[in-house]
Amino acid sequence: MLEYGSKRILIVDDFTDFRSSLKSMLRDMGARDVDTADRGEEALSMCRNKRYDIILHDYNLGGGKNGQQVLEELIAGKLISHQCIFVMVTAESSQAMVLSALEHEPDAYLTKPFNRASLDQRLDKLVERKTALKGILQGLDKQDPAAVLEACKTLSQQDKRYLPLCQRYQATALRELGRLDELEQLLNGVLAERPLPWAQVALAGLMHKRGELSRAQSLYEKGLQLFPMMPALYDGLAAVLLAQGESQRAQQALEDAVKLAPLAIRRQMQLGKLALDNQDFDSAGKAYRQAMEQGRTSKFKSPENYLGLAQAITAQAGDGSLDKRLQIEVSQALGELDKIYAHDPNVQVRSRLALASSLNKSGEPKRAAQLAADAAAAMEKLPQLFAADTALSVASQLRALGQTAASDALLKSCVEVYGDDPQVMQGVARQTDNAEILSSGKEAVELNRQGVRCYQQKQFDEALRLFRQAFALQPKNISIALNTAQSLLQSASGEASAALLEECRRCLAVVSQMPETDARHARYLQLQRRASGQ
Amino acid sequence: MSDSPGGLDFSTVIASTVHDMKNSLAMLTRAHAQWQSQLPPEQQQASEQGVIEYEFARLNGMLVQLLGLYKLGVNQLPMRPGYHEVEDFLQAQLARHFEVLQSRQISARCEVESFDLMGFFDEELLGSVVANIITNSIRYAHSALLIRAWEEGGKLVLAICDDGQGYPQEMLSQQSNYVLGLKHSTGSTGLGLYFAGRIAELHERHGVHGHIELANGAPLGGGVFRIYLP
Numbered sequence: 001m002l003e004y005g006s007k008r009i010l011i012v013d014d015f016t017d018f019r020s021s022l023k024s025m026l027r028d029m030g031a032r033d034v035d036t037a038d039r040g041e042e043a044l045s046m047c048r049n050k051r052y053d054i055i056l057h058d059y060n061l062g063g064g065k066n067g068q069q070v071l072e073e074l075i076a077g078k079l080i081s082h083q084c085i086f087v088m089v090t091a092e093s094s095q096a097m098v099l100s101a102l103e104h105e106p107d108a109y110l111t112k113p114f115n116r117a118s119l120d121q122r123l124d125k126l127v128e129r130k131t132a133l134k135g136i137l138q139g140l141d142k143q144d145p146a147a148v149l150e151a152c153k154t155l156s157q158q159d160k161r162y163l164p165l166c167q168r169y170q171a172t173a174l175r176e177l178g179r180l181d182e183l184e185q186l187l188n189g190v191l192a193e194r195p196l197p198w199a200q201v202a203l204a205g206l207m208h209k210r211g212e213l214s215r216a217q218s219l220y221e222k223g224l225q226l227f228p229m230m231p232a233l234y235d236g237l238a239a240v241l242l243a244q245g246e247s248q249r250a251q252q253a254l255e256d257a258v259k260l261a262p263l264a265i266r267r268q269m270q271l272g273k274l275a276l277d278n279q280d281f282d283s284a285g286k287a288y289r290q291a292m293e294q295g296r297t298s299k300f301k302s303p304e305n306y307l308g309l310a311q312a313i314t315a316q317a318g319d320g321s322l323d324k325r326l327q328i329e330v331s332q333a334l335g336e337l338d339k340i341y342a343h344d345p346n347v348q349v350r351s352r353l354a355l356a357s358s359l360n361k362s363g364e365p366k367r368a369a370q371l372a373a374d375a376a377a378a379m380e381k382l383p384q385l386f387a388a389d390t391a392l393s394v395a396s397q398l399r400a401l402g403q404t405a406a407s408d409a410l411l412k413s414c415v416e417v418y419g420d421d422p423q424v425m426q427g428v429a430r431q432t433d434n435a436e437i438l439s440s441g442k443e444a445v446e447l448n449r450q451g452v453r454c455y456q457q458k459q460f461d462e463a464l465r466l467f468r469q470a471f472a473l474q475p476k477n478i479s480i481a482l483n484t485a486q487s488l489l490q491s492a493s494g495e496a497s498a499a500l501l502e503e504c505r506r507c508l509a510v511v512s513q514m515p516e517t518d519a520r521h522a523r524y525l526q527l528q529r530r531a532s533g534q
Numbered sequence: 535m536s537d538s539p540g541g542l543d544f545s546t547v548i549a550s551t552v553h554d555m556k557n558s559l560a561m562l563t564r565a566h567a568q569w570q571s572q573l574p575p576e577q578q579q580a581s582e583q584g585v586i587e588y589e590f591a592r593l594n595g596m597l598v599q600l601l602g603l604y605k606l607g608v609n610q611l612p613m614r615p616g617y618h619e620v621e622d623f624l625q626a627q628l629a630r631h632f633e634v635l636q637s638r639q640i641s642a643r644c645e646v647e648s649f650d651l652m653g654f655f656d657e658e659l660l661g662s663v664v665a666n667i668i669t670n671s672i673r674y675a676h677s678a679l680l681i682r683a684w685e686e687g688g689k690l691v692l693a694i695c696d697d698g699q700g701y702p703q704e705m706l707s708q709q710s711n712y713v714l715g716l717k718h719s720t721g722s723t724g725l726g727l728y729f730a731g732r733i734a735e736l737h738e739r740h741g742v743h744g745h746i747e748l749a750n751g752a753p754l755g756g757g758v759f760r761i762y763l764p
Binding site: 017018021091112113114115116117118120121122125159160161163164194195196197226227228229230 | 557560563564567568571612613614615617619622625626629630632633650652654739
């Protein structure tokens with residue numbers, strides 16, 4: 001038996017009896033510092049104030065967050081070290097839970113009821129393992145993938161028992177370092193030995209990332225033949241199918257995943273969006289309802305679920321009128337949304353428009369018109385730009401509610417900001433044939449395209465000249481501004497010209513309103529750091 | 535599979551009932567443990583405790599097995615194989631039976647070929663198989679139980695051995711037909727072995743499937759149950 005006197009231990013269970021009997025078992029084992037909690041929320045706040053070495057968490061607490069949600073939030077919020085032992089205590093077979101928890105697995109599952117000997121044996125083993133893995137776990141805590149790789153190499157040569165674990169840590173580290181060829185080699189090696197679920201998912205994901213879609217698809221399908229109950233494989237398959245434009249089959253794959261593991265808010269949200277795009281409003285409504293429900297106890301809640309539900313219900317009524325009961329559901333969902341996101345004016349505008357759209361169908365056109373007018377007025381002073389797809393859907397709502405001028409203005413700004421993206425331009429063209437809007441950015445986009453080509457051919461001076469011209473014509477376009485900024489940094493790096501850096505900062509200031517969900521946001525932040533000399 | 539005229543699938547009825555029975559048994563076990571801990575020490579060691587604990591474990595094992603068989607039947611038994619330290623796995627199985635072994639004064643230990651022997655299997659499925667076999671061996675063992683593990687011809691072998699009377703001759707001679715054991719109604723052995731055989735078979739590598747074998751004799755002189763995993 002190992003020394004537990006110095007360990008900080010937390011028990012989370014909703015049964016008083018169980019907490020006290022587990023606590024007395026731990027005391028018999030020499031533990032002195034044992035705290036208890038009866039809800040996941042309480043456990044999270046305790047972990048904010050104290051670093052625990054061992055957490056024994058019941059999976060199903062009968063309300064609030066479940067064990068898996070707590071574990072995910074502990075990891076996402078860095079509230080526990082990777083060296084902390086997290087044991088999931090379950091009332092029955094853990095298979096279904098295990099299959100759903102591919103991303104953040106607990107260190108062990110312990111099925112109730114268990115005796116003192118089993119607890120002893122399990123904890124001793126986990127302490128031994130965490131001690132052996134210390135170098136790797138410290139690397140993870142420091143977010144230093146290179147150190148993780150180094151530690152893996154040493155440990156797996158020392159003791160072959162840790163090789164399978166090391167390979168998994170290595171795979172994650174290689175992906176983070178962008179060493180994808182080595183990653184592929186590692187995964188192929190692992191899978192040649194044995195079909196391991198995590199490696200199957202990782203290899204398929206890598207193929208998807210590389211754009212080898214049909215290979216990725218067949219890897220996911222092969223994985224599903226071996227492990228038909230693994231939601232992560234369906235998730236991956238859905239993403240690949242969607243990338244290939246097969247949105248119906250993608251939806252089916254996500255529906256399969258949701259059947260296996262309904263408690264996954266992000267999956268439900270994705271399903272809702274996909275079903276909405278597929279005009280399957282019934283399924284969309286179901287998925288968004290689930291996501292909204294689960295979001296109440298989760299850090300992964302999102303305004304999209306409330307807005308999506310309202311949109312699905314309203315769209316389901318078609319050209320007919322909206323049922324009273326459904327109108328109440330929409331109003332309640334949006335009311336809740338307004339309360340949670342009271343500080344977010346972008347959400348407020350979208351909420352008002354969603355409510356107006358539904359009221360328009362339930363015999364209250366006057367209130368609808370008033371709300372639409374309010375929203376149109378509020379739009380003029382929003383602090384942040386809408387993401388492209390949001391902007392398009394808001395513009396279409398405004399148009400349907402008679403706010404044509406506001407809709408046109410939004411489309412115009414959409415072209416200014418996102419005009420280099422052909423998909424966005426197609427979306428705009430579906431809503432208007434106004435040539436003034438549609439052709440406004442063409443020249444700038446063409447200059448930007450030429451600039452990119454020159455930059456790739458390392459003709460930096462010519463590239464900068466083209467980007468500057470494009471920027472002057474279309475100063476709100478995110479791509480053009482970022483390209484100009486990068487090009488200026490490239491030129492400034494030589495003799496560190498202060499004027500060029502100043503110009504670069506002006507370019508970046510223009511795009512500071514870009515939505516944080518934009519894929520280019522990380523690039524923006526990076527350029528900003530470089531421009532300010534950090 | 536539908537055995538009743540109302541279109542009610544009987545195996546589904548059984549499965550959901552078994553599920554409730556398992557929960558009910560878990561409540562019973564917990565209430566009993568609590569009650570027992572409140573007894574004066576001399577009564578805590580009463581021989582009936584051993585019987586109760588053993589039968590709780592046996593009932594639970596049978597219910598787990600029944601659910602497993604149902605899932606096998608409807609093809610919903612999820613396989614999730616992974617690499618595991620064999621010694622750790624076996625120690626955990628023995629720890630689950632600690633009280634019963636102690637009260638029956640059976641000395642149990644495990645011998646693993648090398649401390650770093652690794653196995654590739656579904657921990658939970660194989661765990662329920664090994665637990666059932668241990669429960670069964672405890673019933674027949676006089677005083678000793680031994681679990682051995684080694685590698686043989688590219689396969690991992692686990693052997694659960696006791697010093698009891700061994701398996702009846704007709705079971706040894708007709709190993710391929712475990713269900714036969716059911717007809718002779720020698721306890722739950724037949725079904726347990728059938729379950730074990732099916733779980734072993736689910737483990738596959740390059741077209742080679744796992745299997746089980748029964749024998750009597752060495753090392754302890756009683757029954758020997760072996761499971762081979764590719």
